Amino acid sequence: MVQFSPARLDACFAALSDSTRRGVIEHLGTADASITELAEKFHMTLTGMKKHVGVLEKAGLVTTEKVGRVRTCKLGPRGLEEGAAWIEARRHIWNARFDALDEVVEALTRKEKVDGRQSQ
Template sequence: MANRKEAAARLDGVFAALGDPTRRAVLERLARGAASVSELAQPFDMALPSFVKHLGVLEDCGLVRSRKEGRVRTCELSPRALTLAEGWLTAQRTLWERRSDAMAAFAEELHRKETRATRRP
């Protein structure tokens, strides 16, 4: 039970992090390779402390990891958390596709029955 709650909390954190356009842009940039905090912050019109909070959210949910070398903090993508979200989305897509297929089959059967009923004299 605790593992399920922990997994749900991790998934919630990933989706919350992905809900912000700044954080999504950071992830898109990191998909091209590691970058320093200053490189990542450069395109955004915000104070560095505000930007660092965004990085903190990404690190807390496991989407990004960082290391400090001297005075430079370098960030890189950690795709494992994305795999968690992808797994959940895949399960939901499968569920809804099955439901959609069942609804389509029901509608087709209903249409066949109505067509047969209207053909009878």
């Protein structure tokens, strides 16, 4: 089984828990943007957007590069890989549980049909 870093997962999911940060990720999926552009798009102060970008950067979801006075943001190279892998591992567990539940329901349904025919 794949081992996940609790600290990285916590940082990833904490970063994604905020709708503004999710919006930044979606925007950067279409084009790189400066912090100023992001602040304008989300109707925020530069300071507020810098904080959001800092959280995303710490989680490895975004990277920034400063050229002159402009700090440009882009999606991080790791992106959502570890968080997505963690979710996918849980999806397999839940799918197996739902498959087992489906089998129980089907068996009970067949038994009800048989019992219903016998009592008539």
